Amino acid sequence: MIELERLIDHHCHGVDVRPLSRARLEALMSEAHRPEVPGCTQFDKPVGMVMRRYCAPVLGLEPHASPEDYVARRAELGGEEASRRLMRAAGTSDLLLDTGHRSGDILDVPGMAALSGASVREIVRIEAVMEQAARTAGSGEQLLTLFEAALAERASKAVGLKSIVAYRTTFDIDQSAPSRAEAAAAGDAWLRRNAESGWRRLEDPTLIRHGLYVALDLCVQRQFPLQLHVGVGDRDVDMPKCDPTVFVPFILQAEVKDVPITLLHCYPFVQESAWMAEVFSNVYFDVGFTLNFTGALARRAMEDALGMGPFFKQLYSSDAFGLAELHHLGRVQFQRMLSAVLSDWVAAGDCSVKEADRTAAMIAHKNAERIYRL
Numbered sequence: 001m002i003e004l005e006r007l008i009d010h011h012c013h014g015v016d017v018r019p020l021s022r023a024r025l026e027a028l029m030s031e032a033h034r035p036e037v038p039g040c041t042q043f044d045k046p047v048g049m050v051m052r053r054y055c056a057p058v059l060g061l062e063p064h065a066s067p068e069d070y071v072a073r074r075a076e077l078g079g080e081e082a083s084r085r086l087m088r089a090a091g092t093s094d095l096l097l098d099t100g101h102r103s104g105d106i107l108d109v110p111g112m113a114a115l116s117g118a119s120v121r122e123i124v125r126i127e128a129v130m131e132q133a134a135r136t137a138g139s140g141e142q143l144l145t146l147f148e149a150a151l152a153e154r155a156s157k158a159v160g161l162k163s164i165v166a167y168r169t170t171f172d173i174d175q176s177a178p179s180r181a182e183a184a185a186a187g188d189a190w191l192r193r194n195a196e197s198g199w200r201r202l203e204d205p206t207l208i209r210h211g212l213y214v215a216l217d218l219c220v221q222r223q224f225p226l227q228l229h230v231g232v233g234d235r236d237v238d239m240p241k242c243d244p245t246v247f248v249p250f251i252l253q254a255e256v257k258d259v260p261i262t263l264l265h266c267y268p269f270v271q272e273s274a275w276m277a278e279v280f281s282n283v284y285f286d287v288g289f290t291l292n293f294t295g296a297l298a299r300r301a302m303e304d305a306l307g308m309g310p311f312f313k314q315l316y317s318s319d320a321f322g323l324a325e326l327h328h329l330g331r332v333q334f335q336r337m338l339s340a341v342l343s344d345w346v347a348a349g350d351c352s353v354k355e356a357d358r359t360a361a362m363i364a365h366k367n368a369e370r371i372y373r374l
């Protein structure tokens with residue numbers, strides 16, 4: 001097994017340390033937003049299988065413990081102790097935490113640092129900052145001013161920014177910067193709609209484009225990356241339009257400004273993302289989510305990533321949300337799959353042991369150290 005002296009998880013979320021019922025635990029193992037199928041369990045799928053194999057021993061159970069035993073042992077230890085054991089077992093040295101999603105349910109940056117013992121830094125989600133600004137803005141123009149000030153303030157303490165544009169509008173939008181007047185008018189219309197509906201989810205493409213270009217300027221100033229959510233998400237994702245190749249016009253704008261763009265999760269567009277990392281000097285990618293959710297067959301995703309993507313462009317992420325299990329599993333799956341592929345290359349004489357170690361170090365930490373300046 002390849003040794004990982006430092007492992008930087010460049011995209012993950014906090015953990016819910018409250019006591020979790022079996023239903024809540026299973027909901028956090030699922031990307032679906034619907035009740036489970038009666039008589040069926042989330043443990044009967046790739047991530048559920050490897051979770052019982054690799055997380056059960058951390059909680060003092062035999063590998064392959066039954067779902068009933070696993071849930072009972074977790075409850076016996078308590079959510080906090082079970083999570084602490086799993087985070088410590090993962091031993092990830094650095095967590096870059098996206099704090100913009102359901103932050104009321106999960107630990108924040110200091111909470112995750114205390115739980116895991118890792119160095120924890122923040123990634124700020126731009127859409128969440130705009131939604132926050134909308135709480136007090138009286139006009140579109142004021143919304144822009146509040147948003148810009150808040151984003152600059154948050155960025156000053158963060159190591160990167162993130163956008164979920166693919167998720168909210170798809171990548172298939174006008175990708176140029178709107179004028180300030182256009183953005184302010186879109187802000188007026190959005191605030192009016194919010195007042196009528198009581199709903200503050202940002203889905204307006206003009207405002208999101210404005211946010212992206214403000215973010216790009218901050219990334220230039222701070223010399224750190226902009227993360228883009230790609231592919232997988234809730235069931236309302238319009239998947240073909242979340243293909244990152246659709247967003248090339250914007251990525252070219254970032255390339256001119258020398259801003260690294262890090263493509264997150266990438267499933268099912270792993271090959272497209274690897275190709276983009278090859279052709280655009282500023283594009284980086286990870287296959288984090290995919291490694292957990294493809295379980296025992298995660299090697300395929302790792303092969304796709306290593307098949308074209310330059311080794312100096314790949315990153316590690318767990319994309320864990322809510323469950324410490326997913327942080328632990330992220331590390332286990334990454335280490336197993338990377339080791340499996342690199343060992344075969346060494347055995348076939350394609351590379352030396354030294355080169356394999358150097359490649360693993362780039363993906364595990366050196367690339368992230370360079371672009372996030374850690």
Ligand SMILES: [Zn+2]
Nearest residue numbers: 011012098319
């Ligand atoms: Zn995520």
